[in-house]
Amino acid sequence: MTTLNEAPTVKGARRFDKPRTPQGKAGKFFEERLGLAGGLRKQLNKVFPDHWSFMMGEIALYSFIILILTGTFLTFFFDASMAEVRYDGSYVPLQGVEMSRAYASTLHISFDVRGGLILRQIHHWAALLFMAAMTIHMFRVFFTGAFRKPRELNWLIGLGLITLGLVEGFAGYSLPDDLLSGTGLRIAEAIMQSIPVIGTWVAFLAFGGKFPGTEIIGRLYIVHVLLVPGILAGLIGAHMALLIKQKHTEFPGPGKSEHTVSGERMYPTYAAKAGGFFFIVFAVCAALGGLAQINPIWLYGPYNTAQVSAGSQPDFYIGFLDGSTRLFPSWEIRLWHHTIPALFWPTIVLPGILFTLAGAYPFLEAKLTKDRAKHHLLQRPRDVPVRTGLGAMAITFYGVLLLSGGNDLIAKAFDISLNAMTWAGRIGMLLAPPLAYVIAYKACIGLQRHDREVLEHGIETGIIKRLPNGEFIEIHQPLGAVDDHGHGLLEYAGTPVPKKMNKLGNPQTARVKGFFRPVREKAEIEAELAALEQAEAERAASQRELTD
Amino acid sequence: MTDDTVDADSDLGFDPAVSDRDVPTAARAARASKAPSSSRGGGLRSKVSRKVSSVLVLIGALAAVGGGYSLLAPSSSADQTALSAADVETGRQLYESSCITCHGSNLQGVQGRGPSLIGVGSAATYFQVSTGRMPAAGQGATNNRKPAKFNEQQTQQIAAYVGSVGGGPQVPTGDLRGNPQNISDGGELFRLNCASCHNFAGKGAPLSAGKVAPSLNNATDLQLYTAMLSGPENMPVFSDNQITPDQKKAIIDYIQNLKASKDPGGAGLDRIGPVSEGLLIWTAGLGVLMVAILWIGRKS
Structure with missing residues (x-):
């Protein structure tokens, strides 16, 4: 009788070749067929950093999973057809109204399918969360310089994910064929038509003829449930694969270097942490879906080209384009017998410039700073004031556009003239970003100086001492060795400097x-x-x- | 004249089905059998005294007399002489104490203060006074709703007086809710004619240069009806040729039902669409998750 604890005695054979436990046997079965053990062991040992800011991208990943789960449920009941039907479901104020099957089936999901409304709402909230989380994840990557060589490609993939997220969200928003989404599609058609020379044909191609036609919902449906999610899933896979290949970045600090990683291993600590966090994200989406009404399509009514509601807004991630359209002057340019409508500039040229600049940024920065080195250590935002200022500038510009997308509601809530809001947006769009740059830049320099001051003079202890000559001085606690004048010898290293005695142990x-x-x-x-x-x-x- | 009144009296009375509203209803044959839901309460009208009721009955009688005609063609200059002379006289006194400064002693208006009221009709007067817009606090881009200065009876009396000078669209009487079967038609008409300024849920929206399409939150049936009839401020007039009285009632029915309806999906977020949803995802959604992240980060 041998036990597992006994040393292998069979000559030449390793003990692992003859597993005795069921797990061991199962493992051998798969290992002999797939040969994954080596790679898997490596992956399970991947080290994830501890810093909180690394979890923002995870919110986006988890909301994507929630979107796939809830979206699959919705496809069981949604009918992506623009065929006209007379509604006879349980929502009384629309009974007898002519509408498309898409709208009728969305009403059916909302009122007659068990659990349909909450899953629809969770789906929509998760979509908003997906976009918002990608946005702040992008901020984190930008402000800490995580996009620098060798990670520029992952930055570009991330940008592609956000762009596709916009398309995916807009397609989903359009599917119910309600008055609000139909208005959005009408604007999308106008944007397509505004492209010089080919605009009309682009719109005909997309809509299968004149607006609204009978094709667009079916096409958007395939785009929404197959095409874009497929690409999104692929890009997310590539995003993660690159992350694993290149390893995580980390903040500089004691024991950190360009050639090391630190944190928790994938298994078991990080798996537990991430698994728990997934359920927190799901809980937030479910709570929102159950407590806060989103996209109440029954209030909007079915789409009808003759109708429009005041305050027809897109979801927030498209809001900046709504805002830019509201702010842009109505300049219509005629060149060589072609008209360039005013809509072309704020809805095609502007986002084109924004996304091109964002994509080019890592390369531009490397070129301008002549920094060609590989970086695995992050930078604190304060240590790169120009980049931080540029980021603040971009966010402010985006913020002004986003606010202007809802300027009618702001005007109404605060009793301001809508025209005044438009002009505030136009001026704000030009003046606020440079102002944000200056403020952010100065704030970075100020924070840096404070760090240097603490390194030089030590931490303020709050103890005031009176010298025999009557002078009052405050005692400072040096952080390390000091020179003859009592000045600290520690070099500024771009790492957090303790500012309170409590942080010193x-x-x-x-x-x-x-x-x-x-x-x-x-x-x-x-x-x-x-x-x-x-x-x-x-x-x-x-x-x-x-x-x- | 006397014959008309008697005929009307025999035809009009209190509909027991709606007596909780304490409002006399023109019990037209078609309507008498219908029992409207008792949940439709009119806030302002519940305070109407019996005395006013008789005035309304009288006005209703007049409406009934010209009813068949007015359904086919809008009567902008109906015979106003049949109104109780005493009410018109009281209305004149109220007018002269509160309105005359801006609208003039003969309703001809005062340059730089207020427009002529000759021919605006009792409906316009009723809307402006009952919503508190008149007497105006000042001249601005828009006159916002505020607490009414006059009670229902006084408002009706002022309206009767103004209507007695030059005629114009009249304050309707009776039940202003249509057949509940028509609520979806009312919705279609609302989306077609009203939503473009007042928003899909009647929340209102700003117009250009400080002008406003107000929220319909506090509007009573009669205010909605008289607004459609008279087109106050920037609102177009929806005459009975454009939107028939039955269609107006269907619209009112839709609006009031919309306002009373609960939000099946949870908190309604003020029913203003994606802007409040966007605000919530950045605060309650992402905000909560950021707290969770910071908490997890601290525990590492």
């Missing part, structure tokens, strides 16, 4: 915070410290005895 005992109650009480810690000190003293005494 100051002998003052503090309780260890927990979620509901302290994990360890003050007395307990003090007792532990006392024991440590005593042990230290005893050790020193015995050392002395030994040396004596």
